[in-house]
Amino acid sequence: MTTITQFDTLPQCAKTRRGLVAVAMSGGVDSSAVAALLQQQGCTVVGLTMQLWNQRRLPELQGAGPARHRCCSLDDVYDAKAVAQHLNFPHYVVNFEEHFEDRVVRPFVDQYLTGRTPIACTNCNTDVKFEPLLRMARQIGAERLATGHYARIRKNAGSGRSELLRARDETKDQSYFLWGLSEEQLSRSDFPLGELTKEEVRALARRANLPVAEKPESMELCFVPNGNYVQFIQAYSQERGISLRNGEGEIVSESGELIGRHHGVQNFTIGQRKGLGFAAGKPLYVLSIDPQKNRVVVGEDHVLRKTVCEVDGVNWISCEKPGASIRAFAKIRHKHEPAAATIEPLDACSARVAFDTPQRAITPGQAVVFYAGDIVLGGGWIR
């Protein structure tokens, strides 16, 4: 066995951890490295791999993309098993297909059909990984659930709360997808990779001789094998008998002037430029989508920039819901540079976000996540 000694930077709690820890294993290098790391720290590890989606279910999508690099394919399950076998700890595959469809796939499709741009990974974290999977982990006797997320959890000695923090490696930071977790969920979770860079994780995997050490990263949504959402939405809707407001619709300017035609609002997302299907003198972008009128509104870039938005389903993690407006840095999509803003809580679960400067393409269905330095205060869904 290779021993790894150079992770002295790890939080102290990780080193003193005892008892059984469940590791959510996707079969990828990150979660596999988590298992190796925890084992090296003296934890007793049990691996859990979620069966989330039947890849053979929508036959029209078969052969539509590379069969590898999908996260719920059999190959990935076997990879996770191979890692568990290599490290010699028990591993189980658990079936959350029904739950995943209810809480992730169906809402994802519904959101697109109402002209929004959803984030399936956030729903999966909030409603699957840290809900039934965490519960199952505890039911089988594990104290905590560890995952391969790049984010950090810190216990605030003063407040006693568990706080969610950005990953040390900013290029890999996934805290944007974790804002929906409750403080309680967080208090039972472990993100052992939060202090590491991707390179360090790969190096760790190599030193531990993990069979997945060289496995390429998966970037796509696990249930959309080829990344073609439109095709997936069409196939899924057809299977479930969801009527698509398909047919052609209008593309109009802000003033309502007809500019072109489209083939279904699910093909569009706010801020999109390509694929509008017509050439205009100046670059035009999708400003808003109106599924009721089956209409897409386009305009120039400067119109896309807005200062204010409202969010609902607001969740405060690292602090209680503030009684008055607070200053924070707010991030409106995964690859957005957080911008200074004032967050004004409206009621228990909604808030108004006013940015200091206009932000481009604030997109309904995406989330605003509030940061104070590295700390994730909370977040909410853009209305």
Place this chain on the structure above:
Amino acid sequence: MNRVYLDFNATTPVEPEVLDAMLPFFSTEFGNAASIHTFGQKSRAAVETAREKVAALIGARPQEIVFTSGGTESDNHAIFGVVLQPLLQARSEVEGSVAHGAVRSGEIGRHIITTAIEHEAVLNACQALEKEGVAVTYLPTDQEGQIDLEELRRAIRPETILITVMHANNELGTIQPLEEIGRLAAEADVYLHTDAVQSAGKIPIDVNALGVDLLSLSGHKLYAPKGIGALYVRGGTRLRQLLYGGHHQRGFRPGTENVAGIVGFGKAAEIARKSLRETAQRVSTLRDKLEQGLLHRVPQSRVNGGAAPRTPNTANLVFPGVEGEALLIALDLRGLACSTGAACSSGAVEPSHVLTAIGLPPEDARASLRFSLGRHTTSADLDFALNVVPAAVAQLRELSPAYRKAAKAR
């Protein structure tokens, strides 16, 4: 860690005497049973002795036993063999082009009767034939997992070619009234196949008393190795072969015989036959102890299929308010091996079609666990189970919001 295995319906260990009997046939007695020389003759003799022993277990004649790779092959051979046989006949009588698509057009092999609780080897074979145009009736069962004979009688049509009904169910252990089914099949002049993989070695089987024409057996369910099974084919049954090759097993099931496996199967069948009565009695006493103990110690638990005649070793219980999958894992981590539902290709658990078919609501089907005892299961094994299961169920329920809510409402 102390580990207790209560999943003998999934598979059994090879009995030491069985292994001893097999060992020479991997090395010194390695001859091909089809060879003419002395090496071959020794293997041939061993195969034929084994055939006699397997035949004796089910009251058959040795020449009616065909060795296969296991229960799945036997089931497929029986079902496809019966249904496709007339196709060959038709081909030989008329020109091939006429027979092509004959099944589809409804002229031959038009109807099979089976049950909703069969093993996948039977169900999926029937479904494959359904896609080719064969009509299939899936008889429902009552809540104990037994079919209704009157319903079976009504399902038989002039074009029915095969009835395939399992002898004992793998999940519940419930036994079908095969003798009566055999009489109905004989009256209607329809072939009767039974998957006896779960009953052989556990309860007495006599193919003549049961009136079956075809019967599937699997070695590894009765302390022989995996990869060996048999199909009983009553003399005179017209069956199309599945595999084409050399002249092994009268050319009917070609492929060099798995001599060691066959020898092991023979030995295991012999042991099973000799010890059957005594084992059944002892095991059923233990099973009842387990069942009663769990019913007593786990609030609201119930037995599935308990009122029907059952194999002596199988207990299936529902523990409302738990996820069987989580319970299975929790128990495995504590050293107890049992089973729930059906494993799909990834190894995840799928809801059991059997429990759904006997009318359990989905949440109860998911909350069910099967314990299957073995010949060597001891009272101490059950004490262990009676200790860990109630504790694990309690822990799961404690962490189940739905259960706690329901408990509060009560």
